[in-house]
Amino acid sequence: xxxxxxxxxxxxxxxxxxxxxxxxxxxxxxxxxxxxxxxxxxxxxxxxxxxxxxxxxxxxxxxxxxxxxxxxxxxxxxxxxxxxxxxxxxxxxxxxxxxxxxxxxxxxxxxxxxxxxxxxxxxxxxxxxxxxxxxxxxxxxxxxxxxxxxxxxxxxxxxxxxxxxxxxxxxxxxxxxxxxxxxxxxxxxxxxxxxxxxxxxxxxxxxxxxxxxxxxxxxxxxxxxxxxxxxxxxxxxxxxxxxxxxxxxxxxxxxxxxxxxxxxxxxxxxxxxxxxxxxxxxxxxxxxxxxxxxxxxxxxxxxxxxxxxxxxxxxxxxxxxxxxxxxxxxxxxxxxxxxxxxxxxxxxxxxxxxxxxxxxxxxxxxxxxxxxxxxxxxxxxxxxxxxxxxxxxxxxxxxxxxxxxxxxxxxxxxxxxxxxxxxxxxxxxxxxxxxxxxxxxxx
Numbered sequence: 001x002x003x004x005x006x007x008x009x010x011x012x013x014x015x016x017x018x019x020x021x022x023x024x025x026x027x028x029x030x031x032x033x034x035x036x037x038x039x040x041x042x043x044x045x046x047x048x049x050x051x052x053x054x055x056x057x058x059x060x061x062x063x064x065x066x067x068x069x070x071x072x073x074x075x076x077x078x079x080x081x082x083x084x085x086x087x088x089x090x091x092x093x094x095x096x097x098x099x100x101x102x103x104x105x106x107x108x109x110x111x112x113x114x115x116x117x118x119x120x121x122x123x124x125x126x127x128x129x130x131x132x133x134x135x136x137x138x139x140x141x142x143x144x145x146x147x148x149x150x151x152x153x154x155x156x157x158x159x160x161x162x163x164x165x166x167x168x169x170x171x172x173x174x175x176x177x178x179x180x181x182x183x184x185x186x187x188x189x190x191x192x193x194x195x196x197x198x199x200x201x202x203x204x205x206x207x208x209x210x211x212x213x214x215x216x217x218x219x220x221x222x223x224x225x226x227x228x229x230x231x232x233x234x235x236x237x238x239x240x241x242x243x244x245x246x247x248x249x250x251x252x253x254x255x256x257x258x259x260x261x262x263x264x265x266x267x268x269x270x271x272x273x274x275x276x277x278x279x280x281x282x283x284x285x286x287x288x289x290x291x292x293x294x295x296x297x298x299x300x301x302x303x304x305x306x307x308x309x310x311x312x313x314x315x316x317x318x319x320x321x322x323x324x325x326x327x328x329x330x331x332x333x334x335x336x337x338x339x340x341x342x343x344x345x346x347x348x349x350x351x352x353x354x355x356x357x358x359x360x361x362x363x364x365x366x367x368x369x370x371x372x373x374x375x376x377x378x379x380x381x382x383x384x385x386x387x388x389x390x391x392x393x394x395x396x397x398x399x400x401x402x403x404x405x406x407x408x409x410x411x412x413x414x415x416x417x418x419x420x421x422x423x424x425x426x427x428x429x430x431x432x433x434x435x436x437x438x439x440x441x442x443x
Contacts, residue, residue: 007035010046015054020063023074033073034064060175062194075194088387090396095422098398100234102269102374103416106349107295108340110331117330132314132323133157137333141288141302144267150286151279154310157324158317159299161265161289162188165227168285168305169196171312172259173224180218180226182210184377184404186234186263189227202405205233207371209240212247219251225259226252230274232266232292232373235403235412237354239266239372245275252280259309260284265301268293270372271347283309290332292374293341300328350374353415353423360427366434374416380434383409389433395426 005027009015022028034040037055041048055072058064066072090096138155146152158164169179175197181189183202193200201218203226204211210228219226228248231239240248252258258281264274267288278284285305290298303313317323335341354370361368361378370376380386383399390397390411400410418426 007040007044009044009054010050012050012053012057015040015044015046015051016057016061019054019058020061023063028074030074030076033071036071060197062197088391088396088398091391094391094394094396095426096396097413097415097418097426098396100375100398100412100414101296101416102292103349106346106416107293108335110295110298110335113331113334113338113340114327116334117327120330121327126326130326132317134326134329134333137302137329137336140333140336142304145286145288145304148274148276150274150276150304153278153304153306156303156310156314156317157329158287158301158303158313159321159324160291161263161287161301162192163299164285164287164301164303164313165189165261165263166192166196167313167316168259168261168303168309169193169198169225171309171316172283173198177225178218178221178223180215180223181405182227182229182233183407184235184400184410185227186229187402190403190405200405202407204407205236205238207236207238207369208244209233209238210244210248212244212251215248216251216254219255219258223258225261227261227263228277230262230264230266230276230286231270231272234265234373235375235398235400235410236377237370237373237375239270239272240275240277242273242275245277248277249280252277256281257283262286264288265292266373268341268343269346269350269374271344271351272372278305282306285309285313290335293343293346294332294335298328298332300324300332350416353418356420356423357413357415357418357427360423361430364427364431366427366431370415374414376413376415377410378413378430379408379410381409383411386411386430386433390429393429393432395429 005022007015008018037051038048041051059066064072065075088098133155141155178199178201179193180201180203181193182205184205201223203214203218215226252260260277260281262277264286269292278286283306285303287301287303289301354376357376358368358370368376368378383401387397387399398412400412
C-alpha cells in the first residue's frame, strides 16, 4: 500500500510526524491510501487508539482526509506540499507572464515616505505598551471604508491579507469545520484552509463574483464561513457586482451565523466600485492590503469587522508578534498623505492591458476572463499541454491547477507588464497552443 515507505513511531505524535515527513518529501503522494488503523497498530506494536490519535492529528493539520469505510488517504493538495510546487520555471529569454506581480513601473517611490516615517520615529519612538495602530492610519483607513459603504467597526492592522484571513478563521472556527471558498480562487487560501484543519467547500465564480446558488448550497450543507474576494479576484479577475452583492447578501441573511471574510486586496488598482457584503451576518471581517498598489514587500493590511471578531484577532496578534511595525504604518500614512499613488492611472493601465489581451483572444475565438485586476483567466482543455506549448513559444503562464479545486482547467496570464506591441504575438501563441494537433495517418 505504501510502497517502500514504512511509517514509524510508538507515540501518536511520532506516527503523525512520520507520515507528515513522508508527504513533505514526496515518499507519500497525494491520494495515496494509508493503512487501516488496526493494521498499522499491529505492525507498530501499539494500541489502535494511538494510531487513531495520530490520524486525527493529521486530519486536523490538513495532511490526510478520511472517507468512511474507504479509509484515510493523503489529501489531494496537502498543506505540507502546497500549490507553489505547481509552477513553471522560467528559462532565460522567456517572457514571464506567470508571476502575479504588479508592474514595478506603476509602484510609487518608497524612499521619501520611509525617510519621513523614520524621522518621526526618532522624535517619537514607539515603545512596548504603545497603541498597536497608528492613529492617523486608523483615521484615514476608516474614512476610505466609510466612503465605500463598509459598516462601522473597530480596526486592526495585520501583516497582509492572508495573515488576516488566518487569524480570523482561527478566532472563530475549530478543526473539522467547513469553509466555503472560491473555485477558482487564491491558491494560498486554498492551501491555508486545510492547513488549519478545516475543510473546503468549493463555490463557483463567474465575472461577477461567487455564484449565489453555490454559496447557498455550501451554507445549507454546513459551511460555517465564506471567503469572498471583492475585486481583482485572483486568478479570474472577477469583481462582485451590485446585482451579485444583493443576491449574496440575501443568501447570507438566511445564514446569519456564517463567518464572512471579504478580501479587498485590489483596493487602489481597480476602477470598479466596492459592493460590500459586510453586515449581512453577525460575524464579519473586511481586509485591505497595500501590497498590490504600493509593493508586495509592504506587509500591511487593515482589517475591520464586528467587535468580537476584531477583538479576538487583536488578542491572537498580541500573543504573537504583538503589532505590525509602527514605522511601516507611518510610512504608509505618508504614502497616503502625499498621494504617492494615482490609483486612477494605475487602474486604467491594468484595464487597458487586460482589455487588449481579452479582445485579441476574442478575435481568435478564445474566451477569456479579466474584469478587474492584473490577471486574465483562459479556460483550456489541457493545462499541461498549453503551458508547455506557450513555454516553447517564449511565454511563461501559470497553470490553473494552482488555483482550483473542482473548476475546469485553465491558465492564468498576468498582464501587469504586457506591452501593447506584445499583445498580438501572445494571443497568436495562445491560439496555436489551443489548436488541436493535426491528425496522423500511418501507412
